[in-house]
Amino acid sequence: MYEKLWLAGLGAYGRYEKLGQEGKKLFEDLVEEGDDMRDELSDRFENAKQKTLDKLNDTLVKVRTTILPESEDKASQLVPQLEELTKAVKLLTEVQGGVVAKADEPKIEVKEAEKLTKTTTTKRTKPATGASA
Numbered sequence: 001m002y003e004k005l006w007l008a009g010l011g012a013y014g015r016y017e018k019l020g021q022e023g024k025k026l027f028e029d030l031v032e033e034g035d036d037m038r039d040e041l042s043d044r045f046e047n048a049k050q051k052t053l054d055k056l057n058d059t060l061v062k063v064r065t066t067i068l069p070e071s072e073d074k075a076s077q078l079v080p081q082l083e084e085l086t087k088a089v090k091l092l093t094e095v096q097g098g099v100v101a102k103a104d105e106p107k108i109e110v111k112e113a114e115k116l117t118k119t120t121t122t123k124r125t126k127p128a129t130g131a132s133a
Contacts, residue, residue, distance in 0.1 A: 009034075 016027035 012027060012030050016023040019026065
């Protein structure tokens with residue numbers, strides 16, 4: 001289509017040269033109409049572009065309202081659960097930290113102390129054999 005328009009323009013210019021003054025008038029009229037057409041086509045293009053953008057925007061709004069409310073609702077439902085889990089993890093960490101701190105040190109000392117007392121107790125309570133015979 002663009003090629004035909006270009007060729008028509010060249011043909012009009014060729015007639016302009018052949019017809020002299022009458023051709024010059026015709027050519028100037030064609031240029032003026034072309035300028036008006038360009039403005040009209042530019043306006044049509046802008047209108048079509050704006051309509052397309054509006055439709056695209058409407059579609060995006062529909063998609064967002066379809067998807068996001070569920071996401072926002074789910075997120076708002078998860079907030080209390082996350083807070084609860086955070087508190088539980090903190091509590092477990094504190095309890096475990098306290099138990100580990102209390103359990104590790106005394107148990108090691110108690111176990112070592114028990115071993116020491118058992119070995120010394122068993123050595124003392126054994127009767128001496130063969131000394132009186």
